[in-house]
Amino acid sequence: MTLPRVIRRILWIVSGLALLPILLAGALWWYFHPAVQRTDGISYGQRGDRPLVLDWLRPRQPNGTGVLVLVSGSWKSGTAGTFQPWMAAPLLRRGYTVFAIYHVSQPEATVMDIVDDMHRAVRFVRHHARAYGVNPAQLGVTGGSAGGHLSLMLATRGGPGPTDAVDPVDRESSAVQAVAIFFPVTDLLNLGKSTENLGDGGPPKSYRRSFGPEAATNLAVWKTIGRDTSPIYHVGSHLPPVLIVHGDADTLTPLEQSEWFQAKALEAGRPIELVVHRGGRHGWLTMVFDVRRFADWFDRHLQPQASAG
16 A cells, blocks of 8 residues: 555544544434424413413424423422423433423422422323323323422322312323432431431421421421422322432432332332432433433333334
8 A cells, every 4th residue: 555545544534533523413413402393381370470381392203192391490490481302302302292391489489389380280281181192191200309309299199180170170180100300309307418407307498488487487387398298208009100310429319318219119019210320419411311211211101112212
């Protein structure tokens, strides 16, 4: 082989290596920008004088199943249109229709109010499921941190609404059929190693106003509220399949919160999986890739015939 030919080959190899990161970046950009039709700001209810809204994101090839994303961190939420498709790209790529659920943030709304409004959101989506192109009998829910807590509240306390409710939406069930979440608090009465634990048996230190005025000043009242709003005390045979991804370096919501919930679910004979992210704190850069695990989980429990994508 002549020297010029060797040089040309080396240049081709170098050029190819230089292009590889560009191609990879382009592929990632494409993957995290799935084509969707979206309608933002659909009203699913009212909290005082504030509308409760959701965004409806329909993928190019819907599989007929809906997943509610509870947009909540520290029990604070966003506004219509702020949820971006890349946040749920693996779900949308699999064909799941996504509903981004917003709520009135604490302390304007109490955590108890927010829980009630999440029940309303599920009932609303179920009532209008046919119009949204999803199966009302197969709804999944997901979220992280407060969104994970709220998801477990639906999983443990969701159920039929009152049959005599004036609004037909409120007669629907708020039960969900599968859950996939990040680092939830599950026991508000036992904050364990959390940096939020003042050791006085009261609410988390940064959220004393989030559970109403009496929760922070009356321990007896807090014990009732804390139990009512802790998923771990409501685990039973009705619990749907639950997947939790939790970092073992989380100090805000320590891993033990998910371990305790897992133990309760196993006692009840319910399907649950806990994936530990080594070195993960309360969030990590690659979380969006873990959403592929969520898609796999929903494929298994909401779409048993679906293939991985």
